[in-house]
Amino acid sequence: MTHANAPLTPVGRLRLARCVVEEGWPLRRAAERFQVSPTTAARWASRYRESGEVGMADRSSRPHHSPGRLPTRRERRIVKVRLARRWGPARIAHLLGLNPSTVHRVLRRFGLARLAHLDRATAAPVRRYEHAAPGDLVHVDIKKLGNIPDGGGHKVHGRQAGGRNSSAHRDPARPRRVHGRPNLGYAYLHNAVDDHSRLAYTEILPDETKHTAVAFWHRAQAFFQAAGVAVKRVLTDNGSCYRSNLWRDTLAQAGITHKRTRAYRPQTNGKVERYNRTLLDEWAYAQAYRSETERRETLPRWLHTYNHHRGHTALKGQPPASRVPNLTGQYI
Structure with a gap:
């Protein structure tokens, strides 16, 4: 992504590349004209030869390979412990000899970062569904x-006054008290x-x-x-x-x-x-x-x-x- 002080925008890159590739400018002359290094001029000219105008856009800085990423087998162990024991990243990291932040990243990647995303009874990921049309279910x-008793309960008056209102509540269809408590x-x-x-x-x-x-x-x-x-x-x-x-x-x-x-x-x-x-x-x-x-x-x-x-x-x-x-x- 271009920043505020970048000498070239995608349009400027295209102009530079065309000067080198189509008009035959030397790299040093094109670099001096557009106020960049010869290396930068060579890079954009090379991309223009490979991809044309599309190659002038910014590319992702994400590496093609991540050598530091955990092996798949270890990631599966993290997921298995999470589902079986419902432990947090710190406990899982201690068990497997990893850094808690590494475990957290793995759990996020698999959508298991929050215990709310797991079913309480089975610890399996929650499956959400929605029927296609109204009335299907x-x-x-x-x-x-x-x-609530007449006059308000304990949320209005507190426990003592609310209890008096509850005790004074009248309902002929029910006994006054059940197991010593007002039967509202x-x-x-x-x-x-x-x-x-x-x-x-x-x-x-x-x-x-x-x-x-x-x-x-x-x-x-x-x-x-x-x-x-x-x-x-x-x-x-x-x-x-x-x-x-x-x-x-x-x-x-x-x-x-x-x-x-x-x-x-x-x-x-x-x-x-x-x-x-x-x-x-x-x-x-x-x-x-x-x-x-x-x-x-x-x-x-x-x-x-x-x-x-x-x-x-x-x-x-x-x-x-x-x-x-x-x-x-x-x-x-």
Whole structure:
């Protein structure tokens, strides 16, 4: 790459080379004319003879061979230790008698520099996938969330005052206390996320029974259909409601294939699991709510922002709406 004080640009090199090759100038005369050394003039003239005008561009300074690079066998040992033991560069370097920076460079070259890039259970590199079109696969999951007592919990008032509000909470459908603690109950977030577009649909429901899950799916499917998304497959975990005959028959009647994750492998349903985390960080715990009602009232607005305005890193900064053909219903 040419620098600020370089006497020759690619255009100047071309002129110098043509003077020597085509017009027959002596190297010393051409070098004096363009204020460079005869060696430099000879180099550009030689490149012009070999490659023509294309040869005047800068070349990479990377060597053709790297004698200092580790042999392939040693690189494989580094990768093997990383995958088998999940050690960092320093420990691997001590075991193999290498410099930690050398080990780090090898791990970066193989895409293993961060433990987050490895599956926790198997230590294998994480395989990411994305279906080609909206509706090819919809991830469904349930997230259990503790209710907020009236007046606010400990996040607003601290442990002591928040505990008093929790103890004063009234709900005739549940006993006051369970195992000595106030029984505030739970909200169950039923979530459905499209694999291709990340379009999401969420409802807060009182339980996770099969009847509640099926009723949620009917409404979720209607939401996707209104957006022009025809659902073909649904992926869930192995929760009891998703193993029920009612859930199976509901999807079968709609012509939808049901897939379940392997036991103890939530990574397979990772898109909705990551959505659950976003939901907690940006809505459920984003501010200090003073009641469960106040928190629930903000969910529709947040969900609209997520689908229509919030940039998604997996979509190159675009919201899910950018990948859905009819989210606003203008083509119905």
